[in-house]
Amino acid sequence: MMTGAQIMCEALVRARVRVMFGIPGGAIMPFYNAMFGYRDRLHHVLCRHEQGAGHAAEGYARASGQVGVCIATSGPGATNLVTPIADAWMDSTPLVAITGQVSSALLGSDAFQETDITGITIPITKHSYLVSDPRDIPRVFREAFHIASTGRPGPVLVDITKDAQQARVEEVEWEDDSAPLTLPGYAPPYEGDRTVIREAVRLLEHAHKPLILAGNGVLQSAATIELRKFAERARIPVITTLHGIGAFPEDHPLSLGMPGMHGWVHVNRAIQQCDVLFNIGGRFDDRVTGKASTFAPKATVIHVDIDPAEIGKNVRADVGIVGDAKRVLCTMLDILGTPDAERCFTTQTWLDQIRELQSTHQPHQAYVRRPNTRQLMPHDVYAALNRLLTTSRGGYRVVTDVGQHQMWAAQLIDWRHPRSHITSGGAGTMGFSVPAALGAAMACPDETIWVIVGDGGFQMTNQELATIRQENVRNIKICIVNNGFLGMVRQWQELFEDRVYSATTLSGPCFRLLAEAYGLRGITVERTEDVEAAFEYARDYDNSVVIDFRVEQEANVFPIVPQGKSIGEMITA
């Protein structure tokens, strides 16, 4: 005999869940009651806001590659999860969101704290369940974890009525892990079509100016080694999207860096000049392509994606391959020959052209030239962090929020490791970083979790500092790039709206005192010469730290491609 709530706990243990993030409330209380009996196997992290719980589960998932789990009660608890669910949907993050629901007899009656959360989340979930029969729980949980983590990963919502959690089941039917699931409409296509893959390899082998664009799919399918082997053997330069960062080491001779709105000039020019563009695991987001009709105009486009709905969605695909990045790359490596001397010459000539572009443009760009000022610049913060990471002996993750500081981080840090860069890309959710870092810290307790966040985003979810303290998480080091503005919006206002700074100036509390109030260490840095010491102190200090870097207020992120323009039209200073 088990209650529905106990079956939920057992199902989570069977799904190999160890950590969950949530907040209890009326409609989910039976589950929390049962969870108390499982506290040696299921570690529950009590967050301060359900949005924080959702982002923490995302951070856990992104750092570990496992499914993140978040929990909320019905009504406002569930609606507070909508933003992280949408974020996970946009960034293909495996997430299972569990919500309590009013008892089944009350469904549809506008009962206290009733919201139709399965209805609300239909457009932003891979799938969802409304469970009112406790006997369905084992099957539903098994399916939910399977759907969230396979194919193109994504969020799955499981909404369970209170009476289903309370009801007793005489004999629970558990399916064996290896038993087939009854999901006739769900069969993710892992193996790409070999004939089409052969055609893709042939195109790349004969291209004069080939280019690889690596996206999130490479990291999701753990294909970084295969990507490296392929790029090296075919001698093709690699660019990485924001979510592809870490898929290819940036200190590799074939690495070019990031494309798109804040991508490097030489990368965007290479895209516009290449004759074959091989997109592996990216979705041609508009922040990568700019005006899509002008993107890679000379290229034959090869697009590999596990989601057939992505092929040809934003950019035409001359060769579309539906499959898993790792499997497709393995097949390509089987087919790919060894280049002869003439081939090596062709690819080297192309790489030399790009490097020449790079050397022509980079010295003249403001993002490399630090302005000659005594004022603390954002650049100083990144330069010091980059030095620290480069010489770091231990493992690290860098979690960024959304805005200028996020783009500077993508540009100015030399990314080398898979899953070392965690950010909110597609949804662009300000407030993501602090709770996501908590999740990453729970997944990677032996690593240092660096957070880079603006003063705007920090103030959206900084209540999770209390969670960090309560959980005694000691390895989170938060760097606030504090410019007193909603910086990216201000930059757009400066560049495109005649400096009308409408609603972008931002005050805040003393972040040092705020950190201390939460029981963490706080530091304020106002001078360039203090940056390095602050980082070293934070790294070595045996607790989580908040550093408030008071930087130049109106520094801009360059290059920038104005929204809706071709990536050939870049503003570089």
Place this chain on the structure above:
Amino acid sequence: MTHTLVALVRDRPAVLNRAVSVLRRRGVVIEQLVLDRTEQPGVNRMTVSLDTKNVDQVVEQLRRLIDVLTVRKVATGSATESNNAHHFQADGADEHVTD
């Protein structure tokens, strides 16, 4: 241009809502929609006529839904020609799906 799609779907509570949501978010107006049973238990047939420029993307996004088993385009033409499109049941619309 009006297109008619025939989808075989599982008989789950939210399946119609999910399918229509794919159309709604694109601002697609549904001209006709019929949901009926097939001879196969647990499988329903959704026939929908709609006007969209991106019918292939709509088809792929419908296929992506977990409770949608198959989607096929069965007719393309003016609204009047497609008016009785839910009678397009030949052409394998009742193909069997292993559940």
